[in-house]
Amino acid sequence: MHTLPQLAYEYNALEPFIDAQTMELHHSKHHQAYIDKLNMALATHSEFANSPLTDLLAHLDGVPEDIRTAVRNHGGGHWNHSFFWKVIGPQSTAGAPSSELSQAFVSSFGSLEHFQSEWSNKSLTLFGSGWIWLVCDKGELSIITTPNQDTPLSTGNVPLLGLDLWEHAYYLKYQNKRIDYVTAFWNVLQWDEVNTHFVNI
Numbered sequence: 001m002h003t004l005p006q007l008a009y010e011y012n013a014l015e016p017f018i019d020a021q022t023m024e025l026h027h028s029k030h031h032q033a034y035i036d037k038l039n040m041a042l043a044t045h046s047e048f049a050n051s052p053l054t055d056l057l058a059h060l061d062g063v064p065e066d067i068r069t070a071v072r073n074h075g076g077g078h079w080n081h082s083f084f085w086k087v088i089g090p091q092s093t094a095g096a097p098s099s100e101l102s103q104a105f106v107s108s109f110g111s112l113e114h115f116q117s118e119w120s121n122k123s124l125t126l127f128g129s130g131w132i133w134l135v136c137d138k139g140e141l142s143i144i145t146t147p148n149q150d151t152p153l154s155t156g157n158v159p160l161l162g163l164d165l166w167e168h169a170y171y172l173k174y175q176n177k178r179i180d181y182v183t184a185f186w187n188v189l190q191w192d193e194v195n196t197h198f199v200n201i
């Protein structure tokens with residue numbers, strides 16, 4: 001059975017950039033719903049009960065057809081959110097990119113600032129609901145988006161950083177102004193977590 005991961009901070013810890021009500025609904029309701037529906041799907045195929053979620057998502061073709069969509073959407077939702085809660089956190093613990101990661105930003109995007117402006121532009125061009133990711137392939141960084149709850153794992157990408165672009169992630173505070181949410185996100189991004197993902201590649 002998959003269970004809801006505890007956050008390492010309180011729901012109000014990301015104020016004023018991400019409000020407490022959004023955090024509570026997002027974590028305790030939205031994320032929990034993905035987990036419940038994933039567990040319901042897996043309950044019908046006990047042979048997958050102990051399979052790591054990352055394996056299922058990286059090899060969706062190996063998942064039985066009658067639960068493949070549920071694993072893709074709800075398993076993806078569970079994995080994406082679990083990843084997301086760790087790359088955001090209180091501004092006081094935000095840290096900074098490591099020198100290795102900083103160098104990778106320069107070689108892949110020209111500068112950290114160019115990366116951030118490309119990230120903003122791409123986040124605005126995603127139509128509908130989905131995610132934006134910083135991924136790494138052989139030391140080369142790039143930005144991708146995924147629709148709905150698709151994960152970077154399913155296309156073989158290694159994510160360093162991800163941002164939820166579903167309206168439920170920002171609508172209460174930012175309404176239709178997605179760009180304000182994307183801009184505020186830099187204040188709560190936990191660079192040490194991103195550094196760790198980069199080192200582990």
Ligand code: MN3
Pocket residue numbers: 026030081164166168169
């Ligand atoms: Mn979400």
